[in-house]
Amino acid sequence: MAAVVYVHVGAPKTGTTYIQDRLASNKSRLAEHDVAYPVGLHGDMFRAALDLIDRPWDGQVDGFRGEWDALxxxxxxxxxxxxxxxxxxxxxxxxxxxxxxxxxxxxxxxVVFTARDIARQVPAAWQELLKHRRTVSYRRFLLGIRDPRSQGRIGREFWEVQGLPEVLERWGRSLTPDRVHVVTVPRPGARDGELWSRFCRAVNAEADWAPRDDARRNPSLGVAESAMLRKLNGRLRRAGVEGTDYRRVVREVMVHQVLATGAVHPRLTLPHDWFDWAEEIAESWRSWIRASGVEVIGDLDDLLPVPPDPDATWVDPDRVRPRDVADAALSALTAMVEEAARRSDPDERLRAKAAKATRRLRER
Incomplete structure (x- = not known):
């Protein structure tokens, strides 16, 4: 029976995909050191988590019943x-x-919580909504989260997973501070593998126990790519495209494999005049952490937003030049044509099977 269980609860967009894939890729090696990553047949813990929090996914609820107990x-x-x-x-x-x-x-x-500075979290969270078929504008999203006490859906959904004090007060309510661990996400430019090293320290493991680093990343989109995806989501919603088809074709192929990796337009950032607000949030988080006595792995300065270059021009994703949106759309369309060409036509597959069966009958 496990003597200690480390529950890594997020936050989303803090390298969680990378961490989970690295855990899975090195599952056997970690087990040699008595560190278990008890995923089931699905290869991750998403279904079990949905079962625990009793949330539907694309209308499904009953399909996840029992997954938490199995975990x-x-x-x-x-x-x-x-x-x-x-x-x-x-x-x-x-x-x-x-x-x-x-x-x-x-x-x-x-409990382990990976935390990144809020100025980087906000644009990443909006883009994640777009990857889940949402069409909310960036301006409306920003206004929805500006007041942490907002009762609107946007603010509620954001802060219930991104609000560091709120999440840790819920998850740490019955735990002593020494059993709550905050891992700060390194700033850009940190040495390769730094986040993994910090996470391993939080779960009492050694980084070299998991040497395979073929884990997926979840990169951000450029501004024009984000604008194009938001418009496409509206079209696909009106066309009645199913959620499973959207995930398989749009999110996995078009977004993750093409737009996120090949974005040539400026990356999305927080508006320059929002950085004072971001600094206030960061300072409130740092003060809460210091007062709570929880363990910090990393540097609390990592939670401070890096001020933008005063000479840099901020690009509004709600007002992108049409030619830039068109360029992003052509990149997406090219990828979709290539993907369609790689997939066999269903009629061709049936004809091939029929021809093979006919040849076998003639050979008898």
Whole structure:
């Protein structure tokens, strides 16, 4: 039975995809050091997390029933320690957190929260909404999160997973401060592997226990690419494209494989006149962390926004030049044509099967 369980609860857009893929890629090597990553047949813990927080996904709820209990059973089979990692756990309610801690008993539960400066989180969070078929403008999104006490959907969805004090007060309510760990995401330019090294320290592991680094990244889109995707989402919604088709074709192929990796337009940032607000948020987080006594792995200065170059021009994703949007659309269209050419035509596959069956009959 696992003596210690580390529950990594996010936040989203803080390198969680990278961390989870590296854990999965090195699962056997980590097990040699008595560190279990108890994923099931699906290869991740997304379904189990949805089951715990009782949230639907593309209209599905019942399909995830029992996944959390199955994860708990796998975790209990660990010999020494286990790591659970899924960023949607950040929005668990106090009652759901209590259930998680109770279900994992008698193991000693620790909570790990990866945190990045809010000036980088805001544009990344908006782009993530676009990747999930949303069409909200950047301006409306910014106004929706400006007041942390906002009761609107945008503000509520953002702060329940991104608000560091709020998340850790829920997840740490029954834990002593030494069992709550904040891992700060290094600033751009940090040495390669620094985030992984910090995460390993949080879960009492050594970075070299997991040498394979073929994990996926979840890169950001350029401004024009973001504007194009928002417009496309509106068209696809009116066309009635199903969520499963959208994820498979638009998000996985067009966005992740083409637009995010080949973006040539300026990257999206927080508006320059919003940095004072971002600094206030960062200082409030740093003050809360210091007063709480939780463990910090990294540097609290990593949470401070880096002021923009005063001479730099901020590009508004709601007002991108049409030719830039068209350029991004042509890149996406080219990728879709290439993808369609790689896939066999269903009619051709059926004809090939029929021809093969005919040849076998003639050979008899």
């Amino acid at each position: 708990v059973r796998r975790t209990r089979r660990a010999r020494s320690s286990a790591v659970i990692s899924q960023e949607v756990l950040a929005c668990a309610t106090a009652q759901q957190v209590d259930r998680a801690v109770t279900d994992l008993a008698p193991a000693e539960v620790h």
